[in-house]
Amino acid sequence: MSKETFYTAVDIGSNKVCSIVARVGAEGDLKILGTGMVTSQGMQKGRIDNIDEVKVAVKSSLEEAQRYIGRGVITGVYAGVSGSHISCLNTKDMMENPSADEDIGPQHLDQLIRSSFPKVDPSQEILHMIPIGYEVDGMEAVRNPAGLHAKHINVESHVVMGDAATLRNTVKAIEASRVSVRSLVVESLASAESTLTGDEKEMGAVLVDIGGGTIDLMIYRQGNPWYSAVIPVGGNQLTRDLAVAMRIPYFLAEDIKLKWGNALPELVRADEEVVVPSFQGQPRRIAKRRDLCEPLHARMVEMLKQILLRVRQSGLRQLPNAGLVITGGCAELPGIRELALKTLGGPVRLAYPQGIAGLPTQLQKASTSTAVGLLLWGIKHQGERRSYSNRDRTVKVHRSLRERLMGGRKQEQGVQVG
Ligand SMILES: Nc1ncnc2c1ncn2[C@@H]1O[C@H](COP(=O)(O)OP(=O)(O)OP(=O)(O)O)[C@@H](O)[C@H]1O
Ligand SMILES: [Mg+2]
Known part of the structure; x- marks a missing residue:
């Protein structure tokens, strides 16, 4: 690299919008300059359902990310896409x-x-x-x-x-912040970029990013992506199930899930009790922690079965040798690894974003694997011109020769940064 280059990644999730701005110096050293994490709005299961709300969320996430670096640094962004239209x-x-x-x-x-x-x-x-x-x-x-x-x-x-219209809407929502979209990247590919090791890709692995509204799945075989899918369910459904089971509002159920949730109730002491706070005039009450883990367990088993179904649909009869790698916000739910092992067998690993030395603490979470992966993907594919323009209402794809030739091992080499 001859001079410093700036990269921006934007992950518009169902629950949060995460932007990262980074600079790669002349020596190939990477520095994260800013991050912007805001609550998402206008998204349902990875799909835009209110574009004006998404525009506002993207704008405030980008503004937060460039707080300390001033305007003008962000010109083109690498953005993630998900949803069952994939x-x-x-x-x-x-x-x-x-x-x-x-x-x-x-x-x-x-x-x-x-x-x-x-x-x-x-x-x-x-x-x-x-x-x-x-x-x-x-x-x-x-x-x-x-x-x-x-x-x-x-x-x-x-x-x-x-779906072309859905992709165009994503571009439109981002371009409203006066930045262009350099490339749209399917979120499972981005998450795999920041979490899977070269060996896992070679041995074969199923990467699942379980977020709030979607499970983004990518199966690797012999070092390469081989099957991808988006399952339109995620952690928000766990919260909804808990809210219904306990007859409590959604916000309280989310709070309880984060504090006491466990995907495998047997890992929780049978006599452990927790206090469900009062809400809307209802008195506070005591509940068995195991009981409130039951709906989480049932839904998570269902989600794992859906994952296995996709593995079978891909043509595999069982998990590949490196097994299941789980990332995304739901990877933080205690008991998920143990439950996946029990339900699916085979190796199961929880994954956090890797590949960038000195990653800020805010980004060292399973929920930021997509955003960090988008950044890594952008750096790796930086020579390619793949511009999406909303202005002429068509999505133009310019694929460089380099991308076409990026098969095999080349894709497995990590970016030499940090
Ligand atoms: N410690 C935790 N325990 C249980 N669940 C958690 C924990 N931390 C985060 N989650 C869940 O993770 C989900 C959000 O994950 P994430 O931030 O990856 O979603 P997203 O990227 O915004 O959405 P998506 O990719 O599905 O569009 C929420 O359902 C949240 O409750
Ligand atoms: Mg996500």
Whole structure:
């Protein structure tokens, strides 16, 4: 890197909007300059349901992040997208080397990937097209065929798509703060960027970011993203269930969940009692802590079953070798790891954002894996021009050659920062 560059990530979650501004110096050193964490509004299960409210939340999050650095530093942002409109498919395509004497060059791979771009419904937009493996003259699992002598090349790519109108609305909500969107990144990919190790990706892992309104899921195989999905349920449903079970308002249920919740009631002493505070004229009361963990347990079991269902839908019969990696705000719920182990078997790990030395305490939480991952993703893919413009009401995607060639191991190397 020849000069310092600024990066901004914006994660518009169902519960909070988190912005991070960072600078990468000429030596590749990364410094977080500011963060902005505000309560989200206008979002439901990862989807915008009131754009004016989202605009306000994004604006105050960005303003908070640039409090100490002044205006003008943030120009383009890397933004996360989620919601049940996200879908994926894996494509395969083949080409013949036009010249028998020539090695496979970047121009051939470029052409191959361009031709394998799937035709999607006009209501859909391709967010990512990631080459995940090549077959060269019958030899499988070639990571990078550039420079090889070959007659035939096959490429398999993982394609992530989203509803074009929904993506446009996300861009619109962010651009209202007078910044442009450099790239939209599916949130599961961002969270994986900040949490999964290279070994986990190689061994195969299921990454789940369990937030307030969604479970963002990404399955890795042989080092690459292989299956992605968004399940429209999260921690807010745990709170709603607790509120109904205890006949208390939502805000009180959230408070109780955070203080005494446990996904596995048997981990709580059978005789432990807690005081449910008074509300709206109702007297305070004593409750068994185990009892209030029951609805959390039941919903979490349901959520884990949904995760397993997606794993099966991906074509796997069981969890891959590195198992389940859980991040997102709900990873903080005590007992979740033990419950996942009991329900699904296989290794289970709770993950927090990694990859940046000296990460501020505020960002060392499972709920910020997406925002930190967006930043890392932006730095890694910084050479690419992928601009979304809301002004002409179309989403323009400029994919650089580099992105097309970012298959295999290249994707697994962490960003050398910090
Ligand atoms: N210590 C904790 N115990 C239990 N639940 C927790 C804890 N901390 C956070 N949560 C839950 O995590 C959820 C919020 O997670 P997160 O901040 O990752 O969501 P989000 O990114 O805003 O939403 P999403 O990604 O689903 O759109 C809430 O339901 C919250 O109650
Ligand atoms: Mg989230």
